Amino acid sequence: MSQPELVTVTIDGREVQVPKGLGLVEVALQAGIEIPVFCYEPRLGPPVGACRMCLVELEGVPKLQAGCTLTAADGMKVRTAQTSAKAAEGQDATLEFILVNHPLDCPVCDKGGECPLQDLTFRWGPGNTRMEFPKRTLEKPIPVSPAIALDRERCILCYRCTRFSESVAEDNQLVTQNRGASSVIATFDDRPYRAPFSGNVIELCPVGALTSTQYRFEARPWEIQNVPTVCGLCPVGCNVAATTREGKVKRMLSRNHPEVDEGWLCDKGRFAFTHLYAGDRLIEPLRRRQRSGLEEISWEDALDEAERLLRESGGRIVTALSGSETVEQAYALGRLLRGGLGAHTAVMPEETSQALDAFRLPLSAIREAELVVVLGDEPVAERAPVVELWLKAARRAGAEVHYAGDAHESCRRLAGSDDELGGRLRESERAILIWSGEDGAGGGHVAALARELGFDGKPGSGAFHLPRTANGRGVADAWACSDDGESEAPEQIGLLIVSGDEAAADPNVRVLAERAERVLVTSMFQSLAAGWADLVLPGTSYLERDGTTVNLEGRLQRQRRAVMAPVPDVVAWIAKLAERFGVELSPHVSVVFDEIGAKCFGGITFADVHERAELPPRAEKVSDTSKVSDTVASGSGLRLVAYRPLFSGAAVERTPELQFQKPEAEVQISPEDAKARGVRNGATVTVSSNGTSVELRARIARDLGAGVVRIPRDHAGDLHATVEVSA
Amino acid sequence: MGLKTMLLAGADEHDLTRLAEYQAIGGYKQAPKALAMSSDDLIAELQQANLRGRGGAGFPLGRKASLVDRKSPKPKYLVVNADESEPGAFKDREVMARVPHRLLEGCLIAAHAIESKDVFIYIRGEYLTEYEILQAAVDEARGAGLFGDVNVTVYRGAGAYICGEETALLDSLEGRRGQPRPRPPFPPVQGLYMAPTEINNVCTIATLPAILELGAAGFDQIGTPSSPGTVLFSISGNVEKPGNYELELGTSMRELIYTHAGGIAGGHQLKAVIPGGSSVPALTARQIDVPLDYDSLGAIGTFFGAASLIVVDERCCMVQLALRSTKFYMHESCGKCTPCREGTRWLVQILEKIERGDGEAADLDLLRKVCDRIEGKSLCALGDFAVWPVQSYFDKWHDEWVAHVEQGGCPFGGESSLEGIFAPSDQHTHSPVAEVPA
Amino acid sequence: MIPELRALGERYPDSRTAVLPALRLVQEQNGGWLTTESFEQVGEALGLTPAYCQAVASFYDMFHLAPVGRHSVEVCTNLSCALVGAQQVVDAFESELGVAPGETTEDGEITLRTVECLGGCGYATVVAVDHRYHQHVKPDDVPEIVKELRGA
Numbered sequence A: 001m002s003q004p005e006l007v008t009v010t011i012d013g014r015e016v017q018v019p020k021g022l023g024l025v026e027v028a029l030q031a032g033i034e035i036p037v038f039c040y041e042p043r044l045g046p047p048v049g050a051c052r053m054c055l056v057e058l059e060g061v062p063k064l065q066a067g068c069t070l071t072a073a074d075g076m077k078v079r080t081a082q083t084s085a086k087a088a089e090g091q092d093a094t095l096e097f098i099l100v101n102h103p104l105d106c107p108v109c110d111k112g113g114e115c116p117l118q119d120l121t122f123r124w125g126p127g128n129t130r131m132e133f134p135k136r137t138l139e140k141p142i143p144v145s146p147a148i149a150l151d152r153e154r155c156i157l158c159y160r161c162t163r164f165s166e167s168v169a170e171d172n173q174l175v176t177q178n179r180g181a182s183s184v185i186a187t188f189d190d191r192p193y194r195a196p197f198s199g200n201v202i203e204l205c206p207v208g209a210l211t212s213t214q215y216r217f218e219a220r221p222w223e224i225q226n227v228p229t230v231c232g233l234c235p236v237g238c239n240v241a242a243t244t245r246e247g248k249v250k251r252m253l254s255r256n257h258p259e260v261d262e263g264w265l266c267d268k269g270r271f272a273f274t275h276l277y278a279g280d281r282l283i284e285p286l287r288r289r290q291r292s293g294l295e296e297i298s299w300e301d302a303l304d305e306a307e308r309l310l311r312e313s314g315g316r317i318v319t320a321l322s323g324s325e326t327v328e329q330a331y332a333l334g335r336l337l338r339g340g341l342g343a344h345t346a347v348m349p350e351e352t353s354q355a356l357d358a359f360r361l362p363l364s365a366i367r368e369a370e371l372v373v374v375l376g377d378e379p380v381a382e383r384a385p386v387v388e389l390w391l392k393a394a395r396r397a398g399a400e401v402h403y404a405g406d407a408h409e410s411c412r413r414l415a416g417s418d419d420e421l422g423g424r425l426r427e428s429e430r431a432i433l434i435w436s437g438e439d440g441a442g443g444g445h446v447a448a449l450a451r452e453l454g455f456d457g458k459p460g461s462g463a464f465h466l467p468r469t470a471n472g473r474g475v476a477d478a479w480a481c482s483d484d485g486e487s488e489a490p491e492q493i494g495l496l497i498v499s500g501d502e503a504a505a506d507p508n509v510r511v512l513a514e515r516a517e518r519v520l521v522t523s524m525f526q527s528l529a530a531g532w533a534d535l536v537l538p539g540t541s542y543l544e545r546d547g548t549t550v551n552l553e554g555r556l557q558r559q560r561r562a563v564m565a566p567v568p569d570v571v572a573w574i575a576k577l578a579e580r581f582g583v584e585l586s587p588h589v590s591v592v593f594d595e596i597g598a599k600c601f602g603g604i605t606f607a608d609v610h611e612r613a614e615l616p617p618r619a620e621k622v623s624d625t626s627k628v629s630d631t632v633a634s635g636s637g638l639r640l641v642a643y644r645p646l647f648s649g650a651a652v653e654r655t656p657e658l659q660f661q662k663p664e665a666e667v668q669i670s671p672e673d674a675k676a677r678g679v680r681n682g683a684t685v686t687v688s689s690n691g692t693s694v695e696l697r698a699r700i701a702r703d704l705g706a707g708v709v710r711i712p713r714d715h716a717g718d719l720h721a722t723v724e725v726s727a
Numbered sequence B: 001m002g003l004k005t006m007l008l009a010g011a012d013e014h015d016l017t018r019l020a021e022y023q024a025i026g027g028y029k030q031a032p033k034a035l036a037m038s039s040d041d042l043i044a045e046l047q048q049a050n051l052r053g054r055g056g057a058g059f060p061l062g063r064k065a066s067l068v069d070r071k072s073p074k075p076k077y078l079v080v081n082a083d084e085s086e087p088g089a090f091k092d093r094e095v096m097a098r099v100p101h102r103l104l105e106g107c108l109i110a111a112h113a114i115e116s117k118d119v120f121i122y123i124r125g126e127y128l129t130e131y132e133i134l135q136a137a138v139d140e141a142r143g144a145g146l147f148g149d150v151n152v153t154v155y156r157g158a159g160a161y162i163c164g165e166e167t168a169l170l171d172s173l174e175g176r177r178g179q180p181r182p183r184p185p186f187p188p189v190q191g192l193y194m195a196p197t198e199i200n201n202v203c204t205i206a207t208l209p210a211i212l213e214l215g216a217a218g219f220d221q222i223g224t225p226s227s228p229g230t231v232l233f234s235i236s237g238n239v240e241k242p243g244n245y246e247l248e249l250g251t252s253m254r255e256l257i258y259t260h261a262g263g264i265a266g267g268h269q270l271k272a273v274i275p276g277g278s279s280v281p282a283l284t285a286r287q288i289d290v291p292l293d294y295d296s297l298g299a300i301g302t303f304f305g306a307a308s309l310i311v312v313d314e315r316c317c318m319v320q321l322a323l324r325s326t327k328f329y330m331h332e333s334c335g336k337c338t339p340c341r342e343g344t345r346w347l348v349q350i351l352e353k354i355e356r357g358d359g360e361a362a363d364l365d366l367l368r369k370v371c372d373r374i375e376g377k378s379l380c381a382l383g384d385f386a387v388w389p390v391q392s393y394f395d396k397w398h399d400e401w402v403a404h405v406e407q408g409g410c411p412f413g414g415e416s417s418l419e420g421i422f423a424p425s426d427q428h429t430h431s432p433v434a435e436v437p438a
Numbered sequence C: 001m002i003p004e005l006r007a008l009g010e011r012y013p014d015s016r017t018a019v020l021p022a023l024r025l026v027q028e029q030n031g032g033w034l035t036t037e038s039f040e041q042v043g044e045a046l047g048l049t050p051a052y053c054q055a056v057a058s059f060y061d062m063f064h065l066a067p068v069g070r071h072s073v074e075v076c077t078n079l080s081c082a083l084v085g086a087q088q089v090v091d092a093f094e095s096e097l098g099v100a101p102g103e104t105t106e107d108g109e110i111t112l113r114t115v116e117c118l119g120g121c122g123y124a125t126v127v128a129v130d131h132r133y134h135q136h137v138k139p140d141d142v143p144e145i146v147k148e149l150r151g152a
């Protein structure tokens, strides 16, 4: 991309050199001048010039202009309210009109104290309103969904929320109804705003019109703290701020990392924090009593018990990791088990591949791409939600986005020399591959494909793998560098250590447990551990930890403890245990990290992991054995993709405000396949694979290729890999 | 000066809705002439003719056509604004009902000028009969192969005055809520479907065949140098013979009112004339010796607007007139920008109070201030349209306003010609809002 | 219905443009007003959300979101008609039909509305009866108009 030409703009007498076409609001900021705005929000697309708060005087134009719609042109001379009486009058007028029907109920408004309207009124506003007529009064607040409330009297009709719904999330569910003074923000037929990114409208709203039902009346701005951290619920690792009050998390806000999330969060990341306060949260350790369930024991006894289990099973230990642990937790476990007991065998949630490091790009590069190919039939939004928003942004920017279907098959097809799409991928300077399939080895496959297509030499082309876990890569690397010994997987498992809730919920881990003499589980929740564990050590949430994680880009990010856990810190008690086995391990995360940093993050220290972490440069040379997949999809009939929905899992289960978001008992089917089987949209159908069958509502999905059906895992019953659908 | 037919030429003698009859009087002979020219030459000719837009802004058609980005790889669009919703205007309707083929021939000429193959005619939804006539004409002309490779689509609006504003019209034509867009970008650069678009009023386009026939030079002989040609004027209200009269630009307003429209009805006296449709400042009886052209009307502080005169006699209360007018603009405000949406509603509240007789001196003051605070601040001109007339009624008939306050009621004591007219405008609003009566 | 609506979508450079014609068609087929199902239908056919369709419909005066009578009587009450007695015409309809503007007769036959300028200012008072203009309407003409309607 060529350098944009610089132009000179004069604002309130100050000259600034800025790129031609830069928005005037930004130009003004560079000159140290604030142009107040309400509706202006560049992330929502082109300016709409609706609220008229930004009125300025433009030399040579008699009428006041909306500053937000002006762009820098050479010789442009602008006077804002600071130096132009006319502009000031205009702004004052706008504020008076906005307040004409505003309830001015700041004392009882959640936005009070952090409300742009309140601030601007203090700074510019008319001291007293001349409006003495009945204000527009409307039914309030009305639920936009179980998670969002709308107060239409406070709404200033800036259309930020509806523009987000139309032009960013593209769900077109939150709209404006009626005209003129009767315009209101609404959903269809007052049904809930049911979409994965709905919560962003709360943050976008410049007044207290759209508020979080979780946060209503929970806190006032001067009582809260916003702790900068990183979301731990998916591999994107959106940058967030946890608002806390009196040691409790009250809400999650975005903390715009322009390369990772651009300030958007999915509703899981935003609302699911309430799992910290779930009824079945484990506080005390539990030990199995001879055929009489679990009994609470003290932490001291629990550590003794753990020590006993470790000693008696000698080396015959297998560790099942979740991939949601911090780098430091995984490393600490590794030091204890591998270093202290020579127990090197671990079950990783997914394979990870270093090969991708050679094709590393920031997620924001997706928007710059001209050609994007998604490999695999798992909905991107369900695996790594915010990536879906980058894809939509890419499409809006004119990129061609392809859904290639079965990951392995399309990998082979695209690698082939005669494939048309493959050919264009080779030619393009800005092409991106995204693996969104179940197979954890996808990282290696997609990397191999990228190399095959000659992406190495192209800084604009890259590849991503959407893993299932938040920190799979970090956990694998940390475990790997925690010790360099090796050992055979034990014939007979003496002790199975299950680290964390994802592992505890994993059917494969349960199978292992069958084969284990003893099972030690760390988990946040009673229900996940009860029944099969001999010893349960209460776990912590990502909001209660200090440490680091590695997201799907390969970006090392800092997780900060937002609130103290009601239980001991995991690294701390592992350190205690380690001591008993003569392993030297600091209970302090920063010390632990510096040790890891030296070994596997190129010698960086804890302090080097910044608030908005940078993406490490592409690996020049990676020793890598991965090759383009050669697994062949088998069987006839329709291939079943039983995906793990975004709105599922331990945290979502424990968040009342998210229950309505859970996927319905639906089978998604391509238009072709539906036609061939006489299946109508919305009709109840039978999905069967030899022996078993389930009744589901059919939804015809235009984004789905023929030969595949999609069913949320929880609704797929025991269906096999290939199924039939009948009306 | 005076009566002169050009737009409606031949319409009295023939049924020009019929293709054959239109062709019999020389119809569809001008379009081929235009098509024989290069688009550059055609634009040059149109610029020389200096035909000014009849839709309101009076912007020269040739200039606008020259601004269309003809180099763009995107298709170019010609959009005819047939949304005619300005109170007092009914001229476009007559053109479509009586000389539809002249409009279509004009479309072919304008389309060629901007190298467009796609013409949309956006006609207000209420004009059902006119739509049928126009659609029939389109089918007949297309059937006769007169359109060549140009597609002409007649698109019906659905009841929204704002859709006459050109960018709101484009949004409506794209299947959206018809709300104005910020400018720049201007339609000639980025209009319908983000492609270069020329938008013109029905009468503007229907004048093009005459320009081709007379040549720019010949056309400039008619009317005044700065406002050449004829205009179909709508005149309504308290006159003997209301209707449409096609006059040379520059004809005096007095001649239109007294000679052609037969003067004030029922021997009443002239009180006010709103010269451009209800959205412009009104003139007093003493101001009507003015030539009807863009500049002369501009010179006395009003606008040529939609060339639609509303004549008001002495029986009308100007406060009621202001209230009724403002209710219209409040109802038609699209709701996108703050000053227009909130300001018009506030104005109505103040006007109702004054009209009821509950107003105080302070309210008169407030009314004028609120008008001034809306003026020039809104996203499109609707905000101005709402306040310009009110400001003029307020300033020019000030005693009536003071009287309302001093006498605690309407000085006309229930005798005003507008007494009782106030159709509650909220009747139009749609059900889903639960508006709790204050 | 859906195929008809899809066909509308194909008429224009962008199927979204068909939303007004589609809503109009569905409204005509549904006794003059739009229901929840109407929006779902149009949305399904044109690939838009029902919310979007409802948002569009609620912007325009000619789409009705609540039940209306079989026939519509719309009296223009804007300036030009008002100046020459539109209000008396409204009054005449009110007493003839026994309903106020915005209401529908008991038998669900006729909805009376007062509307903004219909573009017939020179031929006041203008009354649109089932969208056909009657011009120069005087109060005395009202009974005849209503009789015709009821006959129809």
Ligand SMILES: Cc1cc2nc3c(=O)[nH]c(=O)nc-3n(C[C@H](O)[C@H](O)[C@H](O)COP(=O)(O)O)c2cc1C
Residues within 6 Å of the ligand: B052, B053, B054, B055, B056, B057, B058, B059, B061, B081, B082, B083, B084, B085, B086, B161, B162, B163, B164, B165, B166, B167, B199, B200, B201, B202, B204, B205, B380, B381, B382, B385
């Ligand atoms: C609120 C508003 C309503 C308008 N209504 C109409 C209309 O009904 N018909 C029309 O031709 N122009 C109308 N205009 C003017 C158009 O925006 C535009 O200037 C005109 O159609 C250009 O055509 P012309 O250059 O041939 O006059 C309106 C403008 C505004 C601000």
Ligand code: SF4
Residues within 6 Å of the ligand: A154, A155, A156, A157, A158, A159, A160, A161, A162, A185, A204, A205, A206, A207, A209, A210
């Ligand atoms: S709800 Fe908030 S964001 Fe939406 S229009 Fe109203 S003020 Fe703007």
Ligand code: FES
Residues within 6 Å of the ligand: A036, A037, A038, A039, A040, A048, A049, A050, A051, A052, A053, A054, A055, A066, A067, A068, A069
């Ligand atoms: S910020 Fe410019 S109009 Fe709203």
